[in-house]
Structures are given as structure tokens and as C-alpha cells.
Amino acid sequence: MAINTNSSNVATRENRIGSITGYVGNLKDLAEKSECGSLKGCSRCFSQSSTCLSSCGLSQLAAIRDVAVIHHGPAGCSVASAGNYYLDKVMAKKRGVTTSTVYVGTDMNEQDTIFGSTQALGKIIREVNKRYSPKAIFVSSSCATGIIGEDIDSVVDEVRDEIDVPVVAVHCEGFKSRIWATGFDIADHAVLSSIVQPPREGVKSNKINFKNFYESARPEIIEIFKNFDLDPVFLYCNSTVEELSHISESLATTCICGTLGNYLGNGLEEKYGVPYVRSINQCGIVGFETWLREIGRVTGRSEKVEKYIEEQRAIYIPQIEEIKKELKGLRAVIGMGPGYTFEVSRVLNELGIEVVWALAWHYDKKYENGDVPPSMKYLLENNINFEASVSDQQNYEVMNILHKYKPDLYLSRHPGSTVWAIKNGTSAVYVADEYMIFGYKHTLEFAKSILDSIRNRSFEQNLAKRVKLPYTDWWYKQNVDAFFDSNNTPKERG
Numbered sequence: 001m002a003i004n005t006n007s008s009n010v011a012t013r014e015n016r017i018g019s020i021t022g023y024v025g026n027l028k029d030l031a032e033k034s035e036c037g038s039l040k041g042c043s044r045c046f047s048q049s050s051t052c053l054s055s056c057g058l059s060q061l062a063a064i065r066d067v068a069v070i071h072h073g074p075a076g077c078s079v080a081s082a083g084n085y086y087l088d089k090v091m092a093k094k095r096g097v098t099t100s101t102v103y104v105g106t107d108m109n110e111q112d113t114i115f116g117s118t119q120a121l122g123k124i125i126r127e128v129n130k131r132y133s134p135k136a137i138f139v140s141s142s143c144a145t146g147i148i149g150e151d152i153d154s155v156v157d158e159v160r161d162e163i164d165v166p167v168v169a170v171h172c173e174g175f176k177s178r179i180w181a182t183g184f185d186i187a188d189h190a191v192l193s194s195i196v197q198p199p200r201e202g203v204k205s206n207k208i209n210f211k212n213f214y215e216s217a218r219p220e221i222i223e224i225f226k227n228f229d230l231d232p233v234f235l236y237c238n239s240t241v242e243e244l245s246h247i248s249e250s251l252a253t254t255c256i257c258g259t260l261g262n263y264l265g266n267g268l269e270e271k272y273g274v275p276y277v278r279s280i281n282q283c284g285i286v287g288f289e290t291w292l293r294e295i296g297r298v299t300g301r302s303e304k305v306e307k308y309i310e311e312q313r314a315i316y317i318p319q320i321e322e323i324k325k326e327l328k329g330l331r332a333v334i335g336m337g338p339g340y341t342f343e344v345s346r347v348l349n350e351l352g353i354e355v356v357w358a359l360a361w362h363y364d365k366k367y368e369n370g371d372v373p374p375s376m377k378y379l380l381e382n383n384i385n386f387e388a389s390v391s392d393q394q395n396y397e398v399m400n401i402l403h404k405y406k407p408d409l410y411l412s413r414h415p416g417s418t419v420w421a422i423k424n425g426t427s428a429v430y431v432a433d434e435y436m437i438f439g440y441k442h443t444l445e446f447a448k449s450i451l452d453s454i455r456n457r458s459f460e461q462n463l464a465k466r467v468k469l470p471y472t473d474w475w476y477k478q479n480v481d482a483f484f485d486s487n488n489t490p491k492e493r494g
């Protein structure tokens, strides 16, 4: 689907790429239905709380150094600002840089929701510019402004000429998508449409855009890429507006997670011809090698990449093979965003661990370029199948699955999900850091973390004995799709 940067609005993932949040079946069925276009998402008649897309979108933008984010909505919508503020300062300190980014809520009240508050918004934008001199100003909507039809685009157009830095309207009405990852696309759209400039003539670059969350492996990746004469530009955590304005000059774009980087990668390719590296991600051995080889191919550095792979294999593969002997036969349930679920499933398979059920917090039928996500394609081509569901972090469904399958361990990238597994007595690995399974070195460490968590289960067992969970036997006896809308519940099971 073409990316239209002339409009400030982005269509939701549901509408653009057919993403869903409700499905129960198996991987093969999920993929086949995606391919032929018959996959139908199911809604639930009961649902636990989920996340608002504005948290994803605005946290991405607030991670850029020295900008202002103005969240136009009731105070409750800006609640994520405290976490963002803290995280941004910590990440900047860790990197050894400073940031003066501010996150301002406009605190809409009842009167504003009746009479509108566009005038006040205009004043706030001018005041923020005067007080903080940011390098860019992102003005976001919310559910309340969306419902009353507050025209933030007009306000932004009105103040744009008075302010000499980019002022960008960002449409973050939480109600428009059930998929919080739509927020990533919204942030990318804002950057693509208002910050990124066309490549300067005659500028030669050895840079590669690397979209990630918190650049925790920055020094390590810089060192790896030196072997290929590539200089990674990490986005957006600690990026400057100046850096972002030149990402159209890079040799390629890659990312740590397809869910996070797909929109920007495709947008840069479509608009400026910067190739987007489309491969499975860097998790595990196969993932790391496939990803490096694709970078080598796209940037014309295949020889250097092969040399690096050979050297690193000699160091790490014997150690990984050794530890695999102890992992063989373990059974796991996994619950993560789709960018990781199907990648980590592949790694577990590599390590000899059986995935008995995989939950993805949403599922993208196809990516922006029309292809099935590479992680999914890999599993299918390699005949790997397991039971799977799509569930927007509905932990009651996770508990139902854990109770039935009694796996050796549960893996999730969301602490609010692992804590329930632990209360249930299931060992859990919190795959918190995005680089926790990156490349050979971290795959080895990941395998060791799994061993640690299953060797001593006393914490989970003791906690489970003392905690009274809110779930009844009735719920554990139900099929996990018991609350799916009866009109579109898929009943085929693999």
C-alpha cells in the first residue's frame, strides 16, 4: 500500500494490512488463511484492558532528543509522559548525551470537550516553542479531541509559519485501532512526512538506519558493523532531528523487529529508494546469519559478512551445541508481540525446545509491501507448526493455556504477562531487552537464562502455593476462545 506523506493521518493496521487481534487455531492455518485472504479476525464479548496506541506512538517521538510532544487531551491520556520522561533521561545518560525533550499535556476539561479548545492549543504550541525552543514540535490528538472533531491540522497549519522548526500533527486517537503497534506507524509517519529531507546531492554515505527501541546493544553493533564498513544510525532513541533529517541518504534500513520498523523501512524505500532489509530478524543463529547475509547483499558487502560469520561460528557454535543437550525436550508457551513471537518460536525450535502454544498480541496478515512477515514464512517453509492464537495481551487466555498445557516455561516480552505465569507456578523468562537473543553471543546467554529458570523452580512453586488466583475451575475447563464472538469464532484446530 502506498504511503501518503501528504496527509497527516495514517490508516490503522487493521485497514492497511489486515491486522487482527482475535484468532485461535494453528500456525499453518493462520498463514494459509493470510495468504489466500480468508483470515478473519474475531472480536471478544469479554476483554481485559489493553494498551493505547498513543503510548507506543508518542513514546517513540518523545525519545528523540530536544523535541516537544504536546498531547492534546484530558490529563489521563498524558499519564504515560512520566514514564517516558524518566526513560528518556535514563537512556540519554546511559549513552552519555543530554536531552531537553518535553512532554506537555493540554489537560482538556469538560468545558473544552463541549466548546472545543483549538484556540488554547494554538497558544500552548506558541508558549512551548517560546519556553523550551525545541528542535521539532509534535502535536498529538487523543480520543476526546477525535470525538469532538477538534481540527488539530488547522491549528498546526496556522502556527507553522510563526515557528521556525517543524510542527507536526500526529493523529493518536486511541479508539481508532485495537492494535497498539499502529502507534509505531503513526510516529514513523510523522517523522517521514515532516522531518526527513530528500538526500543531499553528492553526499556519499556508509550509514545504515537501524530502527530499535532502546539501543542497549549500541556499542556492540557499532563494532560488528565496523567489520563491514557500515555505520549504524540508531532510531529513534537519542536521535537528533538533524540526524533524522538525513536518514534518506543511508545505504539501507534495518530493524530489530518487523512490527516496529516495517512502516519506516517501506516508507524510506518507497519515497527515497533506500532499500529495506527484508529478512527474518537477528534472533538465534539462523536469524542472525540470514539477516547479516541480506545486509551484505543489499549493501554489496557479502564477502566481509561471510568472513565475519565464519570467525564467529568457530567461537560460539560449539558452546551453543553443548548447552542444547540440556534444553532438548523442554516444552514452552510463548506470548509476545508478533514481531517477536514467530522469531522467538524459531529460536526455541533451534535450541530443541518444543513450542506447544504461541500467542501473538496481534497479527499482521501482510506487511506494507504485500508480503507475509518473513518470520512466518520461514516457519512454514521449514514445516514448523504449533497451536497458536492472537490475543491482545489477554492474560486470562494465557492462564487458560498454561493451566491446560503445563509447559516447562513461559516466555514473554511483557512483565505483566510473566508475573501471572509465575503466580501459576510456571517458570517464566522475561525477554525484556530487545537484544536478549541477538546474534550468537546473546543466543548463548539466552539459552543459559532458560536453564537457570528451569533448574531452580522454588520461587514459582512457593509463590503459587501462597497466591489465590482469580480464575475458577470453570474457566480452566473452557476452550480458550470461549469469549470470542459466536458469529465469527474459528473452530478449526490443528
Ligand code: SF4
Pocket: 052, 053, 054, 073, 076, 077, 141, 142, 143, 144, 172, 173, 174, 175
Ligand atoms: S487516547 Fe483514548 S485510549 Fe488513549 S489514553 Fe486517551 S482516552 Fe485512553
